[in-house]
Amino acid sequence: MRNSIIDYTLYLADSALILGQRNGDWCGHGPILEQDIAITNITLDLIGQARSFYQYAASLIGGDSTEDSLAYLRGEREFKNCLLAERPNGDWGQTILRQFLFSNFQRELYTVLTQHTDQTLAAIAEKSLKEVNYHCRWSSEWVVRLGDGTDESHLKMKTALENLWPYTGELFKGADYEIAVGMDPSSLHTPWFNQVEKVLQEATLPISSTEHIFMHTGGKQGVHSEQLGFLLTELQYMQRAYPGSNW
Amino acid sequence: MPTYDLEKLFQERIDQEIKIEPKDWMPDAYRKTNLRQISQHAHSEIVGMLPEGNWISRAPSLKRKAILLAKVQDEAGHGLYLYSAAETLGQSREQMINDLHSGKAKYSSIFNYPTLTWADIGAIGWLVDGAAIMNQVMLTRTSYGPYARAMVRICKEESFHQRQGFETLLVLSKGTPAQRAMCQDAINRWWWPALMMFGPRDSESSNSDLSMKWKIKRKSNDELRQQFVDMIAEQVKLLGMQLPDPALKWNAARNHYDFGDINWEEFWQVVKGNGPCNKERLEARKKAWEEGQWVREAAAAYAAKNKTRNKAA
Numbered sequence: 001m002r003n004s005i006i007d008y009t010l011y012l013a014d015s016a017l018i019l020g021q022r023n024g025d026w027c028g029h030g031p032i033l034e035q036d037i038a039i040t041n042i043t044l045d046l047i048g049q050a051r052s053f054y055q056y057a058a059s060l061i062g063g064d065s066t067e068d069s070l071a072y073l074r075g076e077r078e079f080k081n082c083l084l085a086e087r088p089n090g091d092w093g094q095t096i097l098r099q100f101l102f103s104n105f106q107r108e109l110y111t112v113l114t115q116h117t118d119q120t121l122a123a124i125a126e127k128s129l130k131e132v133n134y135h136c137r138w139s140s141e142w143v144v145r146l147g148d149g150t151d152e153s154h155l156k157m158k159t160a161l162e163n164l165w166p167y168t169g170e171l172f173k174g175a176d177y178e179i180a181v182g183m184d185p186s187s188l189h190t191p192w193f194n195q196v197e198k199v200l201q202e203a204t205l206p207i208s209s210t211e212h213i214f215m216h217t218g219g220k221q222g223v224h225s226e227q228l229g230f231l232l233t234e235l236q237y238m239q240r241a242y243p244g245s246n247w
Numbered sequence: 248m249p250t251y252d253l254e255k256l257f258q259e260r261i262d263q264e265i266k267i268e269p270k271d272w273m274p275d276a277y278r279k280t281n282l283r284q285i286s287q288h289a290h291s292e293i294v295g296m297l298p299e300g301n302w303i304s305r306a307p308s309l310k311r312k313a314i315l316l317a318k319v320q321d322e323a324g325h326g327l328y329l330y331s332a333a334e335t336l337g338q339s340r341e342q343m344i345n346d347l348h349s350g351k352a353k354y355s356s357i358f359n360y361p362t363l364t365w366a367d368i369g370a371i372g373w374l375v376d377g378a379a380i381m382n383q384v385m386l387t388r389t390s391y392g393p394y395a396r397a398m399v400r401i402c403k404e405e406s407f408h409q410r411q412g413f414e415t416l417l418v419l420s421k422g423t424p425a426q427r428a429m430c431q432d433a434i435n436r437w438w439w440p441a442l443m444m445f446g447p448r449d450s451e452s453s454n455s456d457l458s459m460k461w462k463i464k465r466k467s468n469d470e471l472r473q474q475f476v477d478m479i480a481e482q483v484k485l486l487g488m489q490l491p492d493p494a495l496k497w498n499a500a501r502n503h504y505d506f507g508d509i510n511w512e513e514f515w516q517v518v519k520g521n522g523p524c525n526k527e528r529l530e531a532r533k534k535a536w537e538e539g540q541w542v543r544e545a546a547a548a549y550a551a552k553n554k555t556r557n558k559a560a
């Protein structure tokens with residue numbers, strides 16, 4: 001049980017960190033100054049959530065473990081983030097849609113987690129839920145705006161949906177450690193799907209065409225896309241190059 | 248009422264320390280000077296996000312990553328306030344951005360230097376934000392109301408940035424030999440460009456006289472530069488590091504630090520576009536703008552559709 005809690009906590013931490021790392025690349029490069037600020041807010045929230053989860057995992061692991069050793073000194077096979085989080089930024093539309101799919105999932109997950117018997121996890125979920133509600137609102141608004149904007153933006157969103165949808169199945173397929181800590185995610189699918197479908201309909205984006213497609217899995221078990229290695233190389237560069245230093 | 252009376256009244260208001268507001272009459276040159284200066288200042292905040300943003304993905308700890316993200320985000324906020332202040336003078340943000348991209352409008356040359364190591368992030372906070380504060384504290388009392396008010400908000404955050412930058416370097420200065428070397432190297436590379444931020448010597452500054460008369464500026468370039476040197480020469484002692492200037496020396500008679508000659512040839516080359524990163528910085532801004540075009544168009548199209556729908560409903 002203890003190991004499962006650690007693995008589960010790392011799964012939550014890694015997913016938040018990896019998506020935060022991806023989003024961070026937009027800072028200073030956004031399409032509109034106000035939205036540059038908004039996505040950086042979300043990035044800051046995600047990094048903050050990751051830190052809370054890593055700190056908790058480190059306290060359970062004990063020894064020399066810290067939030068930074070967990071984020072910076074584990075290899076790609078040890079990272080448990082969902083594949084959706086590591087998908088490349090693509091254009092602004094793909095980034096928005098990735099956030100939308102992920103945040104709506106996080107909202108359902110954290111809502112259940114606030115009731116968990118592990119009080120630390122429940123407390124982090126409670127605190128993060130406020131942030132995630134905003135992420136959902138912001139990304140939903142943009143999904144609608146871009147889906148129902150111009151022909152060009154509609155097409156871009158349609159492509160983004162085709163690119164990302166195959167990575168949503170994994171979110172609801174329970175890994176051993178999820179089941180072991182009583183957090184089987186399969187029950188989250190219906191509320192998630194209903195909400196996502198509602199927004200996508202408003203965005204005039206067809207969800208039916210993506211219904212029966214193959215879903216990728218593996219991230220939660222540490223089997224990632226080739227991209228993650230490059231992401232981690234950049235993320236972990238300083239800690240690898242200057243081991244044992246304080247920053 | 249003949250024009251010279253308006254000018255006289257305007258100058259009287261300035262002399263009485265009454266702020267000039269957007270709807271007030273102002274000489275054309277006053278409007279133009281403010282517009283040039285505020286938009287240039289706004290562009291500097293935005294372009295300034297790039298060298299520091301360069302280290303967000305590689306920040307050495309999660310805490311430092313969060314601090315850096317928040318700092319760069321603050322600079323975006325400064326850009327926003329300043330564009331809004333400049334817009335009160337009758338130019339749209341889009342026009343200002345076009346002028347930046349065409350090279351017509353300038354931004355601070357300091358951001359044309361590269362951030363090569365993590366220590367550069369500390370050095371920028373300490374020296375670059377530090378130099379900017381000297382100027383900005385003065386500008387909280389500038390005569391144009393919207394500019395002065397924007398500066399009040401910005402100054403609070405800038406002094407926080409400077410402390411964070413100093414603290415970043417302080418940790419390095421107490422670290423491993425490699426970290427200490429990184430710290431000294433960053434100071435060596437950023438010191439002279441930071442001094443150049445105050446602009447040409449007073450004897451060579453073309454816009455200064457009128458700016459002083461109109462209280463857009465209240466201190467000369469050289470005065471501000473001296474104030475900065477005096478501050479940093481003390482703070483560097485706390486780091487146990489050196490400023491790369493053998494001529495730096497306390498002068499009891501002047502009650503100031505003496506310091507060496509700035510390389511003005513380098514200064515003018517960077518202003519002319521020949522700095523190490525001029526091309527990259529402008530290209531990065533243009534790329535973000537061009538790649539965001541479809542997003543802005545979609546947002547506008549959606550807003551227009553919604554308006555029609557609401558009318559129909």
Ligand SMILES: [Fe+2]
Nearest residue numbers: 292321322325
């Ligand atoms: Fe700033």
Ligand SMILES: [Fe+2]
Nearest residue numbers: 322376405408
């Ligand atoms: Fe700053």
